[in-house]
Amino acid sequence: MEHVLGFVALAAGLIIGLGAIGACIGIGLMGGKYIEASARQPELMNALQTKMFLLAGLIDAAFLIGVGIAMMFAFANPFKLV
Amino acid sequence: MSTAGHEAAANAPTAGEYIVHHLTHFNSTGHAQKNIVDFSVINLDTLFFSVLMGVIGLFVMWRVAKSVTSGVPGRMQAAVEIVLEMVNDQAKGIIHNAESRKFVAPLALTVFIWIFLMNSMDFLPLDVLPNLWQAITGDHHAYLRVVPTADLNGTLGMSMGVLFVCLYYNIKIKGFGGWMHELFTAPFGSHPLLYPINFLMQVIEFVAKTVSHGMRLFGNMYAGELVFMLIALMGAAWAGTATGAFLWAGHVIAGSIWAIFHILIVALQAFIFMMLTLVYIGQAHEAH
Numbered sequence: 251m252e253h254v255l256g257f258v259a260l261a262a263g264l265i266i267g268l269g270a271i272g273a274c275i276g277i278g279l280m281g282g283k284y285i286e287a288s289a290r291q292p293e294l295m296n297a298l299q300t301k302m303f304l305l306a307g308l309i310d311a312a313f314l315i316g317v318g319i320a321m322m323f324a325f326a327n328p329f330k331l332v
Numbered sequence: 333m334s335t336a337g338h339e340a341a342a343n344a345p346t347a348g349e350y351i352v353h354h355l356t357h358f359n360s361t362g363h364a365q366k367n368i369v370d371f372s373v374i375n376l377d378t379l380f381f382s383v384l385m386g387v388i389g390l391f392v393m394w395r396v397a398k399s400v401t402s403g404v405p406g407r408m409q410a411a412v413e414i415v416l417e418m419v420n421d422q423a424k425g426i427i428h429n430a431e432s433r434k435f436v437a438p439l440a441l442t443v444f445i446w447i448f449l450m451n452s453m454d455f456l457p458l459d460v461l462p463n464l465w466q467a468i469t470g471d472h473h474a475y476l477r478v479v480p481t482a483d484l485n486g487t488l489g490m491s492m493g494v495l496f497v498c499l500y501y502n503i504k505i506k507g508f509g510g511w512m513h514e515l516f517t518a519p520f521g522s523h524p525l526l527y528p529i530n531f532l533m534q535v536i537e538f539v540a541k542t543v544s545h546g547m548r549l550f551g552n553m554y555a556g557e558l559v560f561m562l563i564a565l566m567g568a569a570w571a572g573t574a575t576g577a578f579l580w581a582g583h584v585i586a587g588s589i590w591a592i593f594h595i596l597i598v599a600l601q602a603f604i605f606m607m608l609t610l611v612y613i614g615q616a617h618e619a620h
Contacts, residue, residue, distance in 0.1 A: 307604035311548040318551030321558050325348075325355055328368055 254329050262320035273313035277306050350568060351561050354458065356475040357483065358465070364475075375483055382480035385449040393445065419444060422607060426614040432501060436613050439497065440606045443490070447549070448602035450481045454557055454594060458564045481601075482553040484546070491546035494609050495538065501616040514619065545608055552601050556594050563587045 284302045288295040323329075345353060356364045357375040365373045396412045405413065423437040456478060465476040480486040502511045515534050516527045567583030 303600060304604060304607055307548070307600050311544060311551070314551035314555055315544070315547045316551070317555045318547070321555060325351055325558075326364075 255327070258323050258327055258329050262323045265316045265320040265323075269313035269316035273310050276309040280305055280309065347565050347569075350565060351558070353473070353475065354462065354477070354561050355558075356477070358474065358476045375477075375485055377476050377478065378480040378483040378486045381453060381478055382446075382450055382486055385453070385480070386446055389442075389445045389449050415444070416441065419606065423610055426607075426610045427617065428614075429505070429617050432505070432613075432617070436497075436610065440610050443494075443609050444602050444606040447481060447490075447605050448599060450479070450486070451553060451598040451602060453479045454482070454553065454560065454598065455591060458560050479553055479557050481549055482557045484550045484554075487550040487553075488543070488546035490549075490605070491542045494545065494612060495542045497609075498538075498612050498616045501613055505617050506619065510619075541612055545605070545612070549601050549605055552597055556590075556597055559590055560587070560594075563590060 280302060284298055287298055352364075358377040359365065360374040360376060361372070392408075393412065396408050399406075400409055419441045420437055423433055423440055427433050427436055461478045462474070462476040466472055466474045477483065506514060516522075516530050518530055519533045520526045520530055563583055563586045566579050566586065570577075570579035570583065
């Protein structure tokens with residue numbers, strides 16, 4: 251029983267950690283590109299900003315779905331043999 | 333957690349119980365849902381608060397529309413106009429068929445306002461409504477969860493609604509025969525041998541769009557609500573054991589920081605859900 255709980259805790263941590271790596275690298279790259287683009291063409295700053303926020307949300311999607319699932323594992327543990 | 337001091341700490345809920353208590357829905361069976369998928373259980377709190385937010389949203393928009401003036405607009409009218417123009421520009425940019433835009437732009441506006449209101453239920457202090465509910469029902473262990481979008485049923489329900497609208501427009505624009513033809517020939521060309529693979533790809537695409545559409549909103553709101561619960565634990569730990577003022581200060585500071593950041597998440601997720609509704613319906617218009 252303890253093995254199950256231990257592994258679930260590990261799994262939850264891994265899900266969040268690996269997801270965070272991907273999401274943060276993605277948004278970091280996109281943010282950098284956005285700043286470069288707005289430096290090069292300031293008049294496009296507004297239009298690009300809406301698209302940047304939309305893409306930031308999309309990049310975060312997989313990560314936060316993972317966080318949702320990991321939190322569900324942590325609190326409403328479906329693997330408990332109850 | 334109403335009384336401080338040691339005896340209260342003895343029977344006060346532990347951290348785990350507190351969180352699990354706040355994660356349990358007020359549903360039709362009275363106790364927490366046992367297995368993951370159980371269609372016999374209806375989450376009454378999600379139903380109630382989503383309908384309540386819908387009614388409030390419609391009422392506000394109706395009141396503003398009723399007293400609209402072409403002269404100097406009041407603050408409320410200006411705010412609604414800003415939202416209207418934003419949604420209309422996005423709809424015009426994505427859906428080029430003017431005739432279907434007559435239905436889809438209001439749909440996008442409804443989705444944006446409704447989800448924004450449902451998400452902003454998260455700004456209420458965590459224990460306000462559940463304690464009120466416990467007082468009303470008199471049952472000290474009454475469960476209540478106030479954020480309807482932090483419930484997978486709520487968000488997947490909406491994304492399936494968007495899926496049905498997409499299917500409707502697929503059939504309306506391309507005709508049933510045309511759509512069937514596309515289903516079997518879309519990604520890889522119309523060679524008969526490729527029909528099963530094409531159809532499989534199309535089904536996967538529709539399922540993936542719908543599930544990710546609903547899960548994204550759920551993941552953001554569920555994680556956001558849980559962080560509020562963890563922060564509330566800090567305050568609860570101080571109230572129970574009076575170990576030090578820094579826990580109380582921690583609760584207040586962390587709580588306000590997260591609430592301010594959560595304003596961005598609430599608005600952004602409502603905006604993203606609306607944009608993807610428009611994009612998916614827009615895809616139903618173009619032939620592959």
